[in-house]
Amino acid sequence: MIKILVIEDNPEKREHIFSVTLKSGVHSENIDMASNARDALNSLKGSTYDIVVLDLKLPLRSSSTLPNDGAGKKILQSIIEHDVQVPNSVICLTSFPELQESFSQDFTSFDINIYDTTTSDNWISALEGKINWHSGRNKKIKSKKKGKVIVTIHGVNTAGAWQDTLENELSEFDGIICKHYKYIHKAPFKILIPIWRKKVVKAFYNDLRSLIKSYPNHDYYFFSHSFGTFVLVEALGKMSSLNAPEIKVITLAGSVLKRSFGWEDICSELSVDKVINDCGVNDLALPFSYCFAPGLGMAGRTGFYGFDGELVKNRYFEGGHSFFEESSEFYKKYWIPLIFNHVIESEGHPNAAPNEAHEKVIELLAVAIYIAVIIVVAFLFI
Template identity: 35%
Template sequence: MNFLTPTYIIGLTQYPALLEKYAEKFRSIDFNIFDYYNDDWAHAIKSKIEWIIASQKTHLIRQPDKDIYVLTHGIMTSGKWQDDLESKLKNKKPNIKIIKYTYPYYSAFQILFPFLHRKTIKNYERFVVNLTAQYPNATLNFISHSFGTYLTVNTLSSSDIERNASIGKIILCGSVLKSDYDMASLIEKCQPKLIVNECGIKDLPLVLCNTAVWGLGNAGRNGFYGYSPLLKNRFFDGGHSYFFTKSGFMDEYWLPFIFDDVFIECDGRKKTEANDLVQSLFSLLPHIIIPGCCIILLVLLVLNLF
């Protein structure tokens, strides 16, 4: 008897008790089953369909297993550091797969308004999904700077790509994410080999970002809060682009990590009471300036109306 076997199986049930009882058996045969009364099933089906469509649209030959390094720059730059790092990586390993992701030049004004960069975020998500379709058995590694860290982390957090590709090493530098971003959930979901968050303690652009830009923060200055053995903060006595302008930085800290799994600790913070006080004052700025601006705008609006 000839028949076609399904490629993907997703089931719905109105019996949650039975779902809980037989969940392990369903997982053992890669059968995804959901509670009909929980909206999770709709999201799962939508995500799976989008991934299938994206994989069919790529029209690319699927490649064998390999490490892929995705380099993503920030705003107000053409990403020269991507070329510099690519050269260093290929000098050490000529056949290493490097992808330099670029997007249109962003001004500081554009980053203030979330609706102005929705398309860039969506394009990045589509890029990563297509990448997993082309290299289904590859390990994806990410090195991202500034707004590029926002694109990378949010894509890994919100999409279902971890079902289709393994995540290796992630290097974030000058990150515009908030320090209290839920990195624990990201780590639990994607199981990366290690996330390294490079911080510049003199990163003034991130002070402004944390103060004036809704939804963004200064994890690239203060580090991520909490603890995980898969997340390491490193603190350097430099600014927003210190990691590219400091001579020998990539050779000393990144190449050993990338090629030899060697992580070198560094903490250039001055742990004094005076410094703690300064940091506390900086942390108060968003709670003062943003509400203050809103009040001023409201007063001007009222005065204009009356």
């Protein structure tokens, strides 16, 4: 039996479309509904549809009731760019003639039909024809079972040997796809150069988009270390709910992000399930990034501010910048349960905690360095 997705925010119109599909012989359990762009894209990522009926003007997400002119276009672009599973047929509806004209110029070449519901009911015969066609072909496509994509990102001045170790620990499990992101591991001073940071972030963002197109309906788990945490978060910040994958867990280790970094926007927009921040309380590399690299911090040593365990869970460990590489047992105990059980089974090392007096000294040192730089610059150019 064919499968249909109806994307319409108006209850009366949605019921009308539903009625037409039922009368055409489609079983109700094979008709999915979405009233906003986010829910629609989630459905398209998780299932393969024969027919999609799309209202061009609808809210972007469930928390909004205000229709958006660009919502339908974003859904169509996601289909065309294969960011989601591509349906066999798309029928677009609108009661706004200007939208029909605009969209026709952009999408008719992709065999996407757009109908003005205010002037005729031609969309009904078009939908009935599509249903009869797909029913006649006796086509039944099963949704792919969700797999798990593990994305890892290493830090600077390292080849990321831990990425391979983690993959080896996961090799005994089925349905796991490990993707290790590598970039030129320059000397640590490179992170002082903002333009170099931007280049790495841009390259990762583009590669991540390609990866999502290859595995659009999988669950994603991110593990990043050191400068890799900055690269990951900056790239995710460029995404929206319309083009991001389903993110189950973000795990950071030795993070160079600021302690005050606000996770609210990313977690809310991308619907991230969990953020785990694993900290080495004796990390000596992070004070360097905090003091000499503007825009970076040492959250991988101190933890993030906020209610611990709400948006972000800080876990503290005895050790330095690469504390998690000391034994493969670390992955089994602390990271792998996040992938399969979606729970935090271990809280970190007992009694491990940042020394607030030491952190205060480092903060004062950073301020002194910034002031000294300003004075030197002022002396040279004034």
